[in-house]
Amino acid sequence: MRRPGFLSGAWVGALLTAALTGVLFAAGGLAGGPFVPFDLFDWLARVLPGPVVTFGIDTMVDAIVLLNLGSVSEVAKTAEQVLALVIFLLGGASIGGATFAVLSRRGGASLRPAATTGALVGVLAFLVGLRVNPAVQGAPLASLAWLLAAFAGWGAALGWAHARLVATPAAKPRPDGSRRDTVREDPAGASGTGEGTLARLDRRRFLIRLGGATALVTVAGAGLGAYLRDDVPGPRRTDASGGGASGDGPAELPWSQRNPLPNEGAEVAPAPGTRPEFTPLEEHYRIDINLTPPRVDGSEWRLRVDGLVQEARTFGLEDLRAYPPMHQFVTLACISNPLGGDLIGTQRWTGVSMQQLLPDMGLRDAATHLRISSVDGFYEIVAIEDILADERVMLCYAWDGRPLPQRNGFPLRVYVPDLYGMKQPKWIERIEAIDTWQEGYWVDRGWDAEARMRATSVIDTVATESRITDGEGPPRIPVGGIAHAGARGISRVEVQVDDGPWQEARLRRPLSGTTWTLWRFDWPFEEGSHTLTVRCVDGEGNAQIEARNPVRPSGATGLLSENVTL
Numbered sequence: 001m002r003r004p005g006f007l008s009g010a011w012v013g014a015l016l017t018a019a020l021t022g023v024l025f026a027a028g029g030l031a032g033g034p035f036v037p038f039d040l041f042d043w044l045a046r047v048l049p050g051p052v053v054t055f056g057i058d059t060m061v062d063a064i065v066l067l068n069l070g071s072v073s074e075v076a077k078t079a080e081q082v083l084a085l086v087i088f089l090l091g092g093a094s095i096g097g098a099t100f101a102v103l104s105r106r107g108g109a110s111l112r113p114a115a116t117t118g119a120l121v122g123v124l125a126f127l128v129g130l131r132v133n134p135a136v137q138g139a140p141l142a143s144l145a146w147l148l149a150a151f152a153g154w155g156a157a158l159g160w161a162h163a164r165l166v167a168t169p170a171a172k173p174r175p176d177g178s179r180r181d182t183v184r185e186d187p188a189g190a191s192g193t194g195e196g197t198l199a200r201l202d203r204r205r206f207l208i209r210l211g212g213a214t215a216l217v218t219v220a221g222a223g224l225g226a227y228l229r230d231d232v233p234g235p236r237r238t239d240a241s242g243g244g245a246s247g248d249g250p251a252e253l254p255w256s257q258r259n260p261l262p263n264e265g266a267e268v269a270p271a272p273g274t275r276p277e278f279t280p281l282e283e284h285y286r287i288d289i290n291l292t293p294p295r296v297d298g299s300e301w302r303l304r305v306d307g308l309v310q311e312a313r314t315f316g317l318e319d320l321r322a323y324p325p326m327h328q329f330v331t332l333a334c335i336s337n338p339l340g341g342d343l344i345g346t347q348r349w350t351g352v353s354m355q356q357l358l359p360d361m362g363l364r365d366a367a368t369h370l371r372i373s374s375v376d377g378f379y380e381i382v383a384i385e386d387i388l389a390d391e392r393v394m395l396c397y398a399w400d401g402r403p404l405p406q407r408n409g410f411p412l413r414v415y416v417p418d419l420y421g422m423k424q425p426k427w428i429e430r431i432e433a434i435d436t437w438q439e440g441y442w443v444d445r446g447w448d449a450e451a452r453m454r455a456t457s458v459i460d461t462v463a464t465e466s467r468i469t470d471g472e473g474p475p476r477i478p479v480g481g482i483a484h485a486g487a488r489g490i491s492r493v494e495v496q497v498d499d500g501p502w503q504e505a506r507l508r509r510p511l512s513g514t515t516w517t518l519w520r521f522d523w524p525f526e527e528g529s530h531t532l533t534v535r536c537v538d539g540e541g542n543a544q545i546e547a548r549n550p551v552r553p554s555g556a557t558g559l560l561s562e563n564v565t566l
C-alpha cells in the first residue's frame with residue numbers, strides 16, 4: 001500500500017505550523033519570545049533585491065488606495081502581517097511535505113529524524129531573528145533554547161503523524177460499499193501505541209482530527225497572545241511612551257495638553273472638517289521595515305560614536321538630555337505617501353541639535369559624513385556640511401514632551417529638515433564618521449538619493465453644512481486643507497472651481513517653518529455639480545508640480561480635486 005507522500009506531509013505540515021504559530025504568538029506575549037513568522041518576513045524584506053520589495057510595497061499601497069481600505073499606514077502593516085503568516089505556513093507545509101517524502105522513501109522510524117529536522121529549522125529561525133534585530137533579542141540563549149524546543153516539538157509531531165499514517169492505511173471502499181477494517185501493514189513505521197483504536201481510524205479521519213486539534217491550539221495561542229501583548233487589539237499594558245524607561249515619570253501629560261499651540265488665535269481659523277493641525281501621538285502614521293517595532297531598553301541603550309573620531313565613545317539618554325534641549329514643530333511625510341494620503345503628520349520634536357553634539361564627538365579632519373544606523377539594520381548618511389549649515393538637524397528623544405513612542409523610534413531618532421522620512425532613522429544606536437557619501441537604506445533600493453520633500457496641497461473639507469451667510473456678500477462654503485513643502489514653507493495656495501480662474505486661499509500662520517500650512521477658501525458657490533482643485537507655491541517661489549508622478553522614486557506629484565454636488 002502507498003505510504004503517505006509529499007501532499008499528506010504538506011497538509012500535516014501546514015496544520016502543525018498553524019498550531020506552532022499560535023504557540024509562538026502566545027509565548028511572545030507571555031515572555032517576549034521571538035515571533036518567527038514576522039522575523040522571517042522582515043528578514044526576507046531585507047535580503048530580497050530592492051526592486052522586488054519595492055514592487056511589493058507599491059502594489060500593496062495601490063491596492064489599498066484602489067479598494068479604499070482605509071488608512072494606508074494601518075492597512076499596509078496588517079496586509080504585511082497576513083502575508084508573513086501565509087509565507088510561514090507555506091514554508092512549514094513545504095518542509096512537512098519534503099519530510100514525509102523522505103521518511104516514506106527511507107522507511108524506518110519517523111519520530112527521531114523528524115524531530116531533528118525540526119530542531120535544525122529552529123536554529124535557522126533563531127539565526128534569522130538575530131539578523132533581523134540583533135540588538136533587541138533580549139536573552140539570546142533563552143530564545144535559542146525556546147526555539148529549539150518549540151521547533152523540535154513541531155518536528156516530532158510531524159514524525160508522529162507520519163508514523164500514524166503509515167500504520168493506518170487509507171480505507172478503500174469494498175465492492176459492497178462498506179469499508180474494510182484497516183490492518184497494520186507496515187510494522188516499521190508504527191511507533192507502537194494505541195493501535196487498537198487507530199486501526200479503526202482511516203487516514204482521512206486521522207487528518208480531520210489532527211486539523212481539529214491544531215485549530216484549537218492555533219486559536220487558543222492567538223487569543224492568549226493577543227490578550228497578553230500590547231501591540232495588537234486588547235488591553236493596553238504600557239502607555240504610549242513604549243520603552244518604559246523614561247525619567248519623566250508616568251504622571252507627565254503630553255506637552256500639547258499642558259500648553260496652547262504657538263499659533264493659537266491665528267487670524268485664519270481652519271475650515272470646519274480640516275484635519276487637526278497638531279497630530280495626536282496615537283494618530284501619527286508609522287512606517288518602517290519591521291512588522292513589530294523594535295523594543296529597546298532605554299536604561300541599557302547607548303549611542304555609539306565611532307569611525308573617523310579621535311576616540312570612540314558612547315552617549316546614554318541622560319547624556320543627551322543634559323544638552324540644552326531644542327523643540328521644533330515638524331511635519332514628517334513618507335516618500336511613499338500617495339497624493340492626499342495619510343502618511344504625513346505633525347508633531348513637536350524635542351532633542352539636541354547635532355551642532356551642539358559635534359564638538360563632543362571628536363571628529364577627525366578626514367570625516368565628511370555621518371553614517372547613522374539603527375537597531376533594525378536601517379541606516380542613512382548625513383553630510384557634516386549640512387549639519388554645520390542647519391542647526392535644526394537634531395537627535396530627537398521626545399515627541400509631544402514625552403519620550404518617543406516605541407513605534408516612532410524610542411529612544412532616539414534623527415531629524416533632517418526638508419527631507420522625506422526615509423532619511424530619518426528611528427531607534428538609532430550608532431553614528432559612524434566616514435569620509436565619503438554612501439547610499440542609505442532606501443537609496444540602495446532604488447529611491448531618490450536626495451529625497452527632498454515635494455510640495456503638496458490637499459483639500460480636507462468642503463464644509464457644505466457650515467455655509468456662511470453673514471450678509472457681507474453672497475453665501476459661502478468654507479473649503480480647507482493643508483499645503484506642505486518640507487522646510488521651505490508655503491507662500492500661496494490657490495483654488496480653482498471647474499474651469500474658472502485660480503483664486504487665492506487664505507493661509508493660517510503655521511506652527512513653524514517646517515510644518516504644513518492650513519489654508520482656507522470661503523467659496524461663493526453656485527448650486528450644481530462642481531470640481532474643486534487646489535495647488536500651492538512653496539516659500540521659495542516654486543510652484544507645486546502639476547504633472548502626475550508616482551511615489552517612486554522621488555515622491556508623488558500632481559494636483560488633487562474634490563467633486564461636490566450642491
Ligand SMILES: Nc1nc2c(c(=O)[nH]1)N[C@H]1C(S)=C(S)[C@@H](COP(=O)(O)O)O[C@H]1N2
Nearest residue numbers: 286287288289334374378421422424425426
Ligand atoms: N530604523 C528605522 N528608521 C526609519 C525607518 C525604518 O524602517 N527603520 N523608516 C523610515 C521611513 S521610510 C519613514 S517614512 C519614517 C517614519 O517615521 P514614523 O514611523 O515615526 O512616522 O521613519 C524612517 N525611519
Ligand SMILES: [Mo]
Nearest residue numbers: 334335421422
Ligand atoms: Mo517612508
